[in-house]
Amino acid sequence: MRPMPRFLGLALITATIAAGPAWAQAPAPLAFVQPLPTTSAMAVQERLREAGAYAGVADGVWGPESQMALDRFQQARGLAVTGSINLATAQALGVSLPRLLPPPVEAVAVAPVVAAPVVQLSPRAVRNVQLRLRALGFYQSAADGVWGAGTQTALERFQRGRGLEANGQINPTTVQALGLNPSNLEMAVR
CATH class of the missing domain: 1.10.101.10 (PGBD-like superfamily/PGBD)
Known part of the structure; x- marks a missing residue:
């Protein structure tokens, strides 16, 4: 040894x-x-x-x-x-x-960080994502076109539910799973 x-x-x-x-x-x-x-x-x-x-x-x-x-x-x-x-x-x-042993470290409350999608989305594209997440039962708030904590959390839950990487980012795989047009997120789903 x-x-x-x-x-x-x-x-x-x-x-x-x-x-x-x-x-x-x-x-x-x-x-x-x-x-x-x-x-x-x-x-x-x-x-x-x-x-x-x-x-x-x-x-x-x-x-x-x-x-x-x-x-x-x-x-x-x-x-x-x-x-x-x-x-x-x-x-x-x-x-x-x-x-x-070192003394225990006290827990510090940290405000959650809301990550904006990597791709810059227009308010209309964000609204379409919110509407689709809402139709699928993942988003409860109004579709206001603003990427906030509720949208982020809803997208992560959706991704987990579909077996996708739950990173809260809009990517082609997530867009397709949402049933949106990956080429044009501003186009509404019918």
Whole structure:
């Protein structure tokens, strides 16, 4: 098995997951690697200092000295020298994994972006698309000839319903599926 690559500059948290069923031939492990936030790196450096493996300052900057200290700690404790902080190393250091992970990111409300069709459509062409979407039960608003959020959403729902790429864009395939004339969207459907 190849050794895991070493990442300098940041301490790492890893989790290994067995790939494949237990009865299969020695499956290759999958590894999830995540950089430590500065405060977590400081906590690890402090624990390594307390264990006598690190003589540097607990400043949260993960450099070669911190990395060598982690390797020495793992070796001294009989742990696999992985160069990263896995569950066994975190437990041996007395640091809980949730403490090492970055804080959750708060959700930020973002106003929806209404994408205009790639092709510039005249108000009459937009009105025809709206009328057709309305006739097919995908659009509920008035056909005003303005490409807005309602038109965008209706077109995307229509595309999904027809098994087309739901990108909200007017293209020849979508126009044909709508039953409109791909050569002239301004021509009304009868």
